[in-house]
Amino acid sequence: MISMPSLRAKLVAYTILIVLAVAGAVSAISVSLSYRASFAAFERHTVVLARTLGEAVLEPLYELNIKLMRQQASSVLASEGALRVMILDAGTRVLTDGTDENPLRGKRLNAPHLLQARETAAWVTRLQDGVLLVAGPVQATADRRLGYVVLEFSTARLDAEWMKHIRQTLLLSGVCAFLASIAAVIMASRITRPIQRLTDFAAGIRSGGGKREVPDCGNDEVGRLAEAFAGVLTHLDRSNTELKALASSLENQVKERTRAAEAGSKAKSEFLATMSHEIRTPMNAVLGMASLLEETGLNEEQALYARTIAESGEALLEIINGILDFSRIDTGKLELQTAPLDLRELLTAVVRLLSPKPDEDRVTLRLDYGPDVPSAIVGDEARIRQIIVNLIGNALKFTEAGSVTVGVTGRADGNRAMLRIAVTDTGPGIPENDMQKIFEAFCQADSTASRDVGGTGLGLTIASRLAELMGGGIEGQSEPGTGSTFTFACSFAMAGNLVPG
Numbered sequence: 054m055i056s057m058p059s060l061r062a063k064l065v066a067y068t069i070l071i072v073l074a075v076a077g078a079v080s081a082i083s084v085s086l087s088y089r090a091s092f093a094a095f096e097r098h099t100v101v102l103a104r105t106l107g108e109a110v111l112e113p114l115y116e117l118n119i120k121l122m123r124q125q126a127s128s129v130l131a132s133e134g135a136l137r138v139m140i141l142d143a144g145t146r147v148l149t150d151g152t153d154e155n156p157l158r159g160k161r162l163n164a165p166h167l168l169q170a171r172e173t174a175a176w177v178t179r180l181q182d183g184v185l186l187v188a189g190p191v192q193a194t195a196d197r198r199l200g201y202v203v204l205e206f207s208t209a210r211l212d213a214e215w216m217k218h219i220r221q222t223l224l225l226s227g228v229c230a231f232l233a234s235i236a237a238v239i240m241a242s243r244i245t246r247p248i249q250r251l252t253d254f255a256a257g258i259r260s261g262g263g264k265r266e267v268p269d270c271g272n273d274e275v276g277r278l279a280e281a282f283a284g285v286l287t288h289l290d291r292s293n294t295e296l297k298a299l300a301s302s303l304e305n306q307v308k309e310r311t312r313a314a315e316a317g318s319k320a321k322s323e324f325l326a327t328m329s330h331e332i333r334t335p336m337n338a339v340l341g342m343a344s345l346l347e348e349t350g351l352n353e354e355q356a357l358y359a360r361t362i363a364e365s366g367e368a369l370l371e372i373i374n375g376i377l378d379f380s381r382i383d384t385g386k387l388e389l390q391t392a393p394l395d396l397r398e399l400l401t402a403v404v405r406l407l408s409p410k411p412d413e414d415r416v417t418l419r420l421d422y423g424p425d426v427p428s429a430i431v432g433d434e435a436r437i438r439q440i441i442v443n444l445i446g447n448a449l450k451f452t453e454a455g456s457v458t459v460g461v462t463g464r465a466d467g468n469r470a471m472l473r474i475a476v477t478d479t480g481p482g483i484p485e486n487d488m489q490k491i492f493e494a495f496c497q498a499d500s501t502a503s504r505d506v507g508g509t510g511l512g513l514t515i516a517s518r519l520a521e522l523m524g525g526g527i528e529g530q531s532e533p534g535t536g537s538t539f540t541f542a543c544s545f546a547m548a549g550n551l552v553p554g
């Protein structure tokens with residue numbers, strides 16, 4: 054991972070860059086200004102020398118006194134930096150160059166600066182390859198020109214002085230930049246130290262350890278930031294404490310209410326169980342007496358009354374048994390009684406019992422038990438029957454015409470049998486929204502329909518709870534208008550040595 058440069062390093066780097074840029078710019082401006090000033094002074098000096106020489110040779114030129122002209126020229130030639138001094142006649146022919154040999158004498162000079170001086174009648178200077186050229190006319194009067202003075206001076210001394218100046222300036226800038234860098238390091242440390250302290254403190258808080266006291270960060274912006282941070286921390290601590298208190302009080306409330314609700318629910322279930330049990334005993338007596346009454350010599354009307362008493366009692370007993378089962382399951386008191394059984398036989402008996410009478414031929418009921426599907430299992434026969442009776446009972450109850458099929462599929466898996474008992478009808482079906490609801494206690498998909506056919510709405514609840522107790526489950530699938538399929542799926546232990554009877 055590339056680590057980002059620290060604030061301190063950035064501050065130092067930026068400060069040094071700024072100092073270097075400023076020092077460089079100031080040095081460059083200073084060097085160039087000073088060079089221009091020195092050069093202008095040098096130029097003025099040479100022009101003054103040339104003019105003075107021009108005045109001095111006015112008379113010798115007039116008299117054409119070459120010796121005197123050479124003396125004057127050689128005195129100028131002796132001055133520092135002078136390379137050549139020439140006095141020319143009006144036709145730009147060299148009269149003397151100040152030396153005894155005078156090699157150029159008589160030669161015509163056609164240098165551009167001389168031609169310019171000749172045309173403009175003014176003093177002309179020009180810099181060429183490190184040599185300053187000066188040329189100007191010698192006038193007797195405004196109309197009469199006697200000749201020209203041409204001087205050549207070396208700028209070597211000027212250049213040397215300039216180089217020296219550059220070196221000094223660079224040295225000075227370097228020293229300044231060095232001092233500024235030291236100052237930048239000190240300044241950056243001072244600025245970043247409190248920020249670092251605050252960062253370390255925040256990191257300590259985040260890792261859960263560390264002191265809760267905000268470090269001293271001075272009185273400037275960072276100090277104020279630290280104070281604000283301290284304020285936020287205090288506020289957070291207070292809110293945390295309040296939240297914890299609230300959470301614990303809520304938890305206590307929830308516990309208290311759950312306990313009360315559980316106690317209420319248990320009391321309700323126990324009451325239901327006791328009541329159902331208590332009603333069942335006299336109800337059995339009523340049923341027994343009704344059947345005894347039926348066997349005595351009754352006339353037709355009396356026999357009808359006695360039958361009605363018996364049938365109503367049986368219906369009531371069924372409801373009471375349902376409520377008793379439900380409360381037993383709800384309070385966890387229902388225990389399964391498992392034993393080896395033959396499922397094919399069990400289902401055949403149930404289908405035979407529930408099959409509509411042939412004269413009421415509106416619905417047919419049949420069993421479809423696959424030949425290879427295991428049949429000898431270990432389970433609670435009475436409870437399996439209760440589940441199947443309920444599913445088939447519902448299918449028959451809600452199907453006006455058509456068929457109800459009990460299909461059994463499954464396979465052996467080691468010493469267990471995975472079985473699916475599906476009850477399919479051609480009834481009215483159940484809307485998707487109601488499918489979940491009908492597994493809840495006392496819930497019916499269409500209360501008007503069930504009013505016609507009767508029932509408490511407990512059958513599926515009890516059946517699915519029983520299936521869950523066996524480690525399986527019941528699921529329903531339906532298409533309104535076409536029919537429904539309720540499937541009881543469960544894994545049973547296989548009863549290997551069951552003798553089919």
Ligand SMILES: Nc1ncnc2c1ncn2[C@@H]1O[C@H](COP(=O)(O)OP(=O)(O)OP(=O)(O)O)[C@@H](O)[C@H]1O
Pocket residue numbers: 375443447448451478480481482483491496497498499503507508509510511512513514537
């Ligand atoms: N095969 C089915 N076809 C259509 N609707 C059904 C079917 N099976 C169940 N239902 C709907 O689900 C509701 C609940 O069924 P459940 O067996 O729990 O109660 P019930 O049959 O009404 O009463 P109980 O079974 O207690 O006598 C039914 O009232 C009915 O609306």
Ligand SMILES: [Mg+2]
Pocket residue numbers: 443446447508512513
């Ligand atoms: Mg039912």
